[in-house]
Every structure is written in structure tokens, then in C-alpha cells.
Amino acid sequence: MDTMIEVRKLIKRFGLKTILRGLDFQVEAGEFVALLGPNGAGKTTFLRILASLSRPAMGQVRIAGYALPAQASAVRRRLGVVSHQPLLYGDLTAEENLRFYGRMYGVPALDERVMEVLELVGLTARRRDLVRTFSRGMQQRLAIGRAVLHDPDVMLFDEPHTGLDQDASAMLDNVLREVAARGRTVVMTSHDLARTADLASRFDILSRGVIAGSVKRSEIDPNELLAYYRKTINQPAGRN
Amino acid sequence: MMKSSSQTVQRTKIEVPVSGPRTFLRALGAVVWKDLAAEMRSRELLSAMLVFALLVILIFNFALELDAQTRATVTSGVLWVTFAFAGTLGLNRSMAMEKDRGCLDGLLLAPVDRSAIYFGKAIGNLIFMFIVEAIVLPVYSILYNTNLFNGGLLLVILLGSVGYVAVGTLLSSMAVQTRTRDVLLPILLFPVVIPVLIASVKGSMGFLQGIEMADIWPWLNLLIVYDVIFTAVAFMTFDYIVEE
Numbered sequence: 001m002d003t004m005i006e007v008r009k010l011i012k013r014f015g016l017k018t019i020l021r022g023l024d025f026q027v028e029a030g031e032f033v034a035l036l037g038p039n040g041a042g043k044t045t046f047l048r049i050l051a052s053l054s055r056p057a058m059g060q061v062r063i064a065g066y067a068l069p070a071q072a073s074a075v076r077r078r079l080g081v082v083s084h085q086p087l088l089y090g091d092l093t094a095e096e097n098l099r100f101y102g103r104m105y106g107v108p109a110l111d112e113r114v115m116e117v118l119e120l121v122g123l124t125a126r127r128r129d130l131v132r133t134f135s136r137g138m139q140q141r142l143a144i145g146r147a148v149l150h151d152p153d154v155m156l157f158d159e160p161h162t163g164l165d166q167d168a169s170a171m172l173d174n175v176l177r178e179v180a181a182r183g184r185t186v187v188m189t190s191h192d193l194a195r196t197a198d199l200a201s202r203f204d205i206l207s208r209g210v211i212a213g214s215v216k217r218s219e220i221d222p223n224e225l226l227a228y229y230r231k232t233i234n235q236p237a238g239r240n
Numbered sequence: 241m242m243k244s245s246s247q248t249v250q251r252t253k254i255e256v257p258v259s260g261p262r263t264f265l266r267a268l269g270a271v272v273w274k275d276l277a278a279e280m281r282s283r284e285l286l287s288a289m290l291v292f293a294l295l296v297i298l299i300f301n302f303a304l305e306l307d308a309q310t311r312a313t314v315t316s317g318v319l320w321v322t323f324a325f326a327g328t329l330g331l332n333r334s335m336a337m338e339k340d341r342g343c344l345d346g347l348l349l350a351p352v353d354r355s356a357i358y359f360g361k362a363i364g365n366l367i368f369m370f371i372v373e374a375i376v377l378p379v380y381s382i383l384y385n386t387n388l389f390n391g392g393l394l395l396v397i398l399l400g401s402v403g404y405v406a407v408g409t410l411l412s413s414m415a416v417q418t419r420t421r422d423v424l425l426p427i428l429l430f431p432v433v434i435p436v437l438i439a440s441v442k443g444s445m446g447f448l449q450g451i452e453m454a455d456i457w458p459w460l461n462l463l464i465v466y467d468v469i470f471t472a473v474a475f476m477t478f479d480y481i482v483e484e
Contacts, residue, residue: 053345053459054484073259077353087349091278103270104350106263107254130281146346151254 003062004154004185005050010059012045019045021209022059027202029153029184032186034200036193038233041206043189044083047158050187063166064153080155080184084162086139087146090132094123094142097131098149105150120143121175131213135171137168144175155179157188161195170202173199193229197222207233255430259353267352271360275334276367282386285333289372293326294379301383308385315386316444320400320437321377323369328426330368335412336362344416348482358478362409369401392447392456399463400440403470407432410474414481439463 007025011018019042027033037043048054049061052072061068064078081087088097098117102110118124121141140160147155148175157176161169176199180186188194196203197217203225205213213232220228278286300318304310338344338361347357381388408429413422443459445451 046483051345051349053348073351073353076349079349081349083342083345085345087342087346089274089278089337089343090341091281096277100270100274101350103273104267104347104352106266106351109434113254179301185437 002214003027004008004029004064005187006060006062007050008060009050010046010061011055011057012042012049012054017053020049020056020059021211023206023210024133025204025211026091027185027187029185030183031190032180032199032201033202034196034201034203035187035189035206036191036196036229037206039191042209046206047081047083047156047187047189051052051079052076058086078153080150080152081158082143082147082155082160083158084160086131088131088139088142091130093128093130094118094134094145095127097142098145102149107150117145117149120148120178122171133166136163137165137171140168140172141165141175144172144179148179153184155184155186157186159189159191161190161192169195193226197225203228205229205232226228249433259351262341263351264353264356265355267350268360268363269447271347271357272363272367275361275364276458278337279368285330285337286368286371286412288333289303289326289330289368291376292329293322293372293376296322296325297376297383298378305385311384311386312449313445315380315384315388316441319376319380319388319444320441322380323330323373323397323401324404324430324433324437326372326376327365327369327401327408328429330372331365331429332404332415332425333367334365335409335416339416339421343386344413344482354479354482357482358409358413358474361413362405362474366401366405366407369405373397373401379458386448388448390447393444396440396443396447396460396463400436400443400458402435403467404433405465406467406470406474407436410470412477413478435467437461 004025005025005027007023010020010023012020012101025048035043035046045054049056050063052068052075055069063075066074068075089100092100095114095118098114099110102114107113115124118127121144123138123142124135128140131142134142160172164172173195188196188200200217202214202216204211212235213228215228297318304314306314338347350353377388380386397407411428411432412425415428418424439459439462443456443463446456446459
């Protein structure tokens with residue numbers, strides 16, 4: 001299998017505080033990795049570095065064979081990002097938002113692609129409505145539509161279930177499965193172990209600025225994931 | 241409802257073009273279009289700028305009871321104070337719109353040269369500034385009984401606005417990252433745009449009072465040089481300012 005994401009000795013500091021402490025991380029093409037960890041572990045910071053929105057202090061990051069930050073533009077062409085904020089304009093309609101991002105990415109045959117994506121996320125009927133009139137769940141589905149518009153190879157999800165009710169979360173899970181089923185590499189941060197246990201093919205636990213544990217879904221009973229998570233985040237620093 | 245996997249179209253590989261002048265211009269155009277379209281719907285930014293600008297000239301009108309001669313000397317100062325304050329309001333709002341829903345990240349994730357985002361935002365801000373100026377000038381003419389329809393004055397307003405917006409867009413993208421963005425922008429912006437404001441006031445006054453071109457040229461030259469330098473500085477630094 002090809003390596004899609006490769007991170008070596010990554011260090012990130014904000015002022016005097018070190019958030020990531022020599023983090024190593026590798027994802028093969030087509031894997032769905034759930035990045036778990038307590039609050040403040042650095043999950044969002046790490047994802048922002050992968051998304052080329054933040055520069056590391058030290059270390060190497062390669063995505064789809066391209067190095068960050070030197071080849072950031074090439075990386076961004078292959079990357080789709082969904083965060084807990086929708087990254088959508090409330091005063092534009094769903095269709096206008098997708099059209100705008102499509103132009104930013106230079107998506108060919110944009111009209112057809114926008115309709116295809118609206119269909120994928122189940123918002124065709126609401127395509128002419130302003131995004132500010134959408135529920136949180138609908139906004140999050142449209143955010144996924146925005147992220148897959150240019151057909152990226154790698155998808156990064158930063159706690160996409162934040163603020164969603166049960167129904168909206170279940171609907172979002174369907175979209176996530178759909179996205180992953182199309183051969184994309186997915187990295188998703190989450191607090192919700194039960195939800196990720198159902199979606200991911202691998203579970204990595206980020207604690208104290210490093211990947212403290214990693215286990216494949218095939219290697220662990222989903223019922224034991226919580227125990228494994230607790231054991232990993234509570235083990236003394238340095239023991240992987 | 242979302243479609244099931246069996247119903248959806250299969251993934252077809254889309255080739256996103258590599259960055260180049262065409263992608264730069266397309267992204268720039270998209271940002272301008274987006275700002276204008278969003279403003280057409282909400283009218284938040286323009287209405288705030290306009291109401292503020294009109295209030296400022298009204299207050300000056302009542303506060304300063306001027307004779308015709310004094311009016312001619314203060315006109316350029318009152319105009320540029322109005323443009324600068326209203327402009328700050330617009331610059332703040334324009335960048336806050338990007339930050340509120342995380343849209344700035346959405347823009348930065350696009351595979352384009354980030355200066356296209358800067359120039360798109362700057363052109364959008366400039367259009368809003370011109371709209372406000374186009375409304376303020378006739379209102380001012382009526383209130384102060386002064387003829388402002390002077391080609392030279394319009395040239396100074398054009399050059400002054402470009403310089404003001406070039407720096408303002410850059411600094412607002414810096415200020416928006418902080419919690420005190422509303423307060424921070426004027427504190428950062430006004431010291432840096434002092435040369436633009438002085439040159440604009442002097443140049444405007446020169447044209448309104450019919451002073452010789454030889455005396456006005458140095459102010460026009462200062463505006464042109466400032467516009468070129470700060471546009472170049474913004475082009476080179478925007479990427480570093482917006483990235484963590």
C-alpha cells in the first residue's frame with residue numbers, strides 16, 4: 001500500500017508551550033484513522049498542520065508525496081478539510097457556496113459537479129436557500145460537500161459531530177461512510193469513541209503531544225476500545 | 241435525506257489545475273464576487289459605513305459654523321476623516337465575516353497563491369469604499385454648499401483610497417486573529433496610513449483651492465509611491481500574516 005500521510009518528529013510550539021513533542025504518524029492510502037485524545041492533547045493543532053493552515057516548529061510532513069510547507073499548494077489540491085466550523089458563508093445559498101469554492105479550486109464542469117455534490121449530501125431541494133437558514137446538521141453536510149467538491153484523495157475531519165443531535169450525527173456518519181467508501185484516506189479527530197469505533201479502520205491515541213498508542217479495528221474488540229483508550233492516556237509519558 | 245451508496249454516482253477523478261496566472265485571476269475574481277454577492281444580501285457593511293459617514297459629515301456641519309472661506313480650507317480634512325473612519329468600519333466587518341464561521345480557513349485551504357485572496361479582499365473593500373465616497377461627495381456638496389466635482393479631487397480620492405485599502409486589508413487580516421480586533425485595527429492602521437491621509441488632505445485641498453499643479457505634484461507622487469510600496473509589501477507578507 002502507498003503511504004498517503006507521513007509525519008516525522010513533528011514539534012509545534014505556541015509561545016513557550018510545546019503542544020506536539022516529536023510526533024510520528026503514518027497513514028496508508030485508503031485507511032480511515034480516528035485520532036482520539038483528551039482535550040488539549042493537540043488533535044486540532046496537528047490537523048491544522050496537516051491542512052497547511054499552521055507551520056510546525058520542526059519536523060517533516062509529507063502528504064501524497066508532497067512536502068509541507070514547501071509544496072503546500074500541491075498538498076491543498078489533494079486535501080479536503082471539515083472542521084467543527086462549517087467554513088461556509090451564511091449570506092450565500094448552498095449552491096453559491098459550492099460554486100464559489102469550486103472556482104477557488106478550479107473545478108472543471110462546475111455546474112454538474114455542484115449538482116452531483118448537492119445530491120451526495122442530500123441538499124438538492126435546499127440548494128437555493130441561504131446557508132444561515134440551515135440547521136447545524138445541514139450546514140455540516142454542506143461542509144462535507146464543500147470538502148469533497150474537488151475530489152480530494154485525503155480527507156481531514158476535525159470533530160465533525162460537534163453540536164449535532166443524534167439524528168444529525170447518524171446522517172453525518174452515513175456521509176462519512178460514503179466519503180470513505182470511495183477510496184479516500186480519512187483522518188478524523190473525535191471525543192466520541194462509540195461513534196468512531198463504528199467508522200474507523202484504525203485508532204490512534206494522541207496524548208502529551210505524541211501518538212501514545214495505535215490499534216487496528218481488526219486487532220481489537222470494539223467493546224474494549226474505551227479500556228484501551230484509558231490505559232493509553234494514563235500510562236506514563238514515553239511508554240508507547 | 242442523503243442518498244444511499246448504491247444510488248450515488250461513482251467517484252470520478254477530478255483534475256484540479258496547477259497554480260498559475262489563470263488560477264490566480266479566477267480565485268481573485270471569485271473572492272470579489274463572493275464579497276459583493278454576500279453584501280447584496282446582507283447590506284450590513286455598506287449600510288454601516290454609509291450611516292457612519294453621513295453622521296460624521298452632519299456632525300461636522302453643525303459643530304463647525306463656517307464662513308465660505310474657512311469651509312474651503314476644512315473640506316478636504318472633513319472628507320478624509322469621514323472616509324478614514326467609515327473605511328475602518330468596513331475593513332473590520334469585511335474580515336470579521338471571514339473569521340466568524342471559519343471561512344478564512346476555507347479560503348486558505350484553496351490551492352491558489354494566497355496573495356489572490358488578499359487582492360480579492362482588497363478589491364472588494366475598495367469597491368465598498370468607492371460606493372460610500374460616491375454617496376458622501378454629493379451629500380457633502382449640498383450640506384456645505386461646495387462644489388466637489390473636480391477631476392483632480394477624484395484622482396486624489398482614487399489614489400488615497402487605494403493606499404488606505406491596501407494597508408487596511410493587510411492589517412485587518414492581522415487584527416482579525418485577535419480577540420480585540422475591533423479596537424486593534426484602528427490602533428494598527430492609523431499610524432501607518434498617516435502619510436496617505438496627509439498627502440490626500442493636502443492634494444485634495446490643492447485641487448479645491450485651485451493651487452498650481454507644481455505644488456500638488458509632490459503629494460500625488462507620495463500617494464503613488466505609497467500605493468505601490470504597500471501593495472508590494474502586502475503581496476509579499478500576506479501568506480505569513482494569515483498562517484499560524
